[in-house]
Amino acid sequence: MNPIEQSLSQFGADKMFRHLDRLADWQNGRWPFPVTVELDLTNACNHHCPDCSFSYLRSQSKESIPGPLAMSLLAQLSDCGVKAITFSGGGEPLVYGVDRVLRLMRLCRDLGMDAALITNGQRLTSDEFLSLCSWVRVSLDAYDEATFARSHGGSPDQFHEVIANLRRMCAAALWRKRDSLPCATVGVGFLTNERSVYESDFYEAARFAATIDGLDYLQFRPAITNGVADPTCCGGMRKPLPKPTVDRMFDAYQEASERWARDDFRVLLSADKYDAMWRPEFGRTYSNCHGSFLQATIGADCRLYICCHGQGRNEFCLGDLKDQRFSEAWHSDRARNVRRSINPQRHCTPCCRLHPQNVVLEKIRQPTTHEAFI
Ligand SMILES: C[S@@+](CC[C@H](N)C(=O)[O-])C[C@H]1O[C@@H](n2cnc3c(N)ncnc32)[C@H](O)[C@@H]1O
Ligand code: SF4
Numbered sequence: 001m002n003p004i005e006q007s008l009s010q011f012g013a014d015k016m017f018r019h020l021d022r023l024a025d026w027q028n029g030r031w032p033f034p035v036t037v038e039l040d041l042t043n044a045c046n047h048h049c050p051d052c053s054f055s056y057l058r059s060q061s062k063e064s065i066p067g068p069l070a071m072s073l074l075a076q077l078s079d080c081g082v083k084a085i086t087f088s089g090g091g092e093p094l095v096y097g098v099d100r101v102l103r104l105m106r107l108c109r110d111l112g113m114d115a116a117l118i119t120n121g122q123r124l125t126s127d128e129f130l131s132l133c134s135w136v137r138v139s140l141d142a143y144d145e146a147t148f149a150r151s152h153g154g155s156p157d158q159f160h161e162v163i164a165n166l167r168r169m170c171a172a173a174l175w176r177k178r179d180s181l182p183c184a185t186v187g188v189g190f191l192t193n194e195r196s197v198y199e200s201d202f203y204e205a206a207r208f209a210a211t212i213d214g215l216d217y218l219q220f221r222p223a224i225t226n227g228v229a230d231p232t233c234c235g236g237m238r239k240p241l242p243k244p245t246v247d248r249m250f251d252a253y254q255e256a257s258e259r260w261a262r263d264d265f266r267v268l269l270s271a272d273k274y275d276a277m278w279r280p281e282f283g284r285t286y287s288n289c290h291g292s293f294l295q296a297t298i299g300a301d302c303r304l305y306i307c308c309h310g311q312g313r314n315e316f317c318l319g320d321l322k323d324q325r326f327s328e329a330w331h332s333d334r335a336r337n338v339r340r341s342i343n344p345q346r347h348c349t350p351c352c353r354l355h356p357q358n359v360v361l362e363k364i365r366q367p368t369t370h371e372a373f374i
């Protein structure tokens, strides 16, 4: 399998076919509960990434989900058959408090749900995340002090602190794996933009990440705007890029991967998102977010959103979990109306979370000739 195909199978649409029960419900006109829910505990953050797609949330408020409500939400989600919780943001989940997040993850485990963490790594101070999470991804977006200042607005000391946390956690992961103990996959994320091709970011990021013993992977993803709420977000795209620019990104990725990937360290990219970047309408062949039954986001304002990209926006809000139970909000008239009214081609950020799933589900929805003949 070439590296792009490999990336597709880890982050692409095919994973949803592991949840055929949900797909069958959707196909039959029912609206199943989601497989995964992103829980954004706080909008506060200790970094200042200039291109953060959620910076507008912090200018609105630095809300957090009250502890008792967070615990109750986890129990409700488990009752609805949700299988996994991603702790992310919004802001930085560990600003909520490392011990508080660990407590919630232990509750996930006790309720039979998987947990995962997306963090900037600044407060990644406990190795217990390795035993409680299926995966931990550190949004590094840097390979030295200068690139860290550029991407996270952070000081050299902060950069070295993040790297020290990451190295310590990866070393602990190696020990756990050697002792055959359950252990989270640990990866780093790297957001790229057009500059990345000229500044060798792909290559340098892979070269640096390959020096972190025990790190499982580095994943490249394109920086995007949220497309609706903050048109000034400078990391993203307002219109598709020229195809040759995207081809250069694929080439840069290939070069980095061929040089630095090893059996125990993968260099990945969200191929479907890069591919969508140059296509007319960003490859959106669908005018409904069909896949929104697969996942949802609970924001730090305790509201339920159709996906992470819609946070803080009424048009994307399915309900308020301060006043409603999750199951009630999920199947409410309001939720139905929101899902019906969102046209991804008009309202949504490009290269969004559910783009690959929506492409496939649109094909399933469309009538086809002689469908009984395979
Ligand atoms: C907003 S962050 C919250 C969690 C944590 N603070 C962090 O940075 O990992 C969640 C995810 O959004 C990604 N993200 C932030 N700004 C983005 C942008 N402009 N385009 C694409 N992804 C972005 C981050 O890389 C991270 O993977
Ligand atoms: S660390 Fe995460 S939430 Fe904080 S500014 Fe950066 S991308 Fe945004």
Ligand code: SF4
Pocket (backbone or CB within 6 Å): 288, 289, 292, 306, 307, 308, 309, 310, 342, 344, 347, 348, 349, 352, 353, 354, 355, 358
């Ligand atoms: S199309 Fe994308 S941005 Fe729009 S609602 Fe669906 S997941 Fe969210």
